[in-house]
Amino acid sequence: MDLLISAKEIANRIAELAQEIGKDSGEQDLDFVVVLKGAIYFAADLSRALSTSGSNSVHLHFITAKSYDGVTQGEVKIEGQVQVKDKNVFIIEDILDSGNTLRKVIPYLKEQGASSVKLVCLLKKHDIPDIKIDYLGFQVPNHWVVGYGFDLDQKYRNLPDIRIYKETK
Secondary structure, X not given: OEEEEOXXXXXXXXXXHHHHHHHXXXXXXXXXXXXXXXXXXXXXXXXXXXXXXXXXXXXXXXXXXXXXXXXXXXXXXXXXXXXXXXXXXXXXXXXXXXXXXXXXXXXXXXHOOOOEEEEEXXXXXXXXXXXXXXXXXEEOOOOOEEEOOEOEOXXXXXXXXEEEOOOOO
């Protein structure tokens, strides 16, 4: 597997994102809706970076939006209830690939009564015109990635950096 983004690059970019979010949010409490499982590492590091860069308190909510079975993409299913009525919500997502997951999650949160919904995404593979990323970590090439929460059949999530998975025959 080839290294795509080092752990140090990830940490530096997360610190920058925390500063941007903190500056834009003032001192208000932040409600993060974390899309599991892939975004858990990103959400944990981002929430810690926010606590050291300002006075924002972060409330974590969790949903599961599953669309992959191995590497095959199917229908998106959302699991988990969130209490976001009248809150300014930040979706914490690992990657924007096809956009299918976010096309389900964004309306779901609006249906739950969120006052506003902003998207914080660690990686983006493609430009998806109908999905606006408010805070982006990295633009990446169209490869399957693993590490830092990204997996292949639940393997490799725990790698500290992001790597390109290359299939061996």
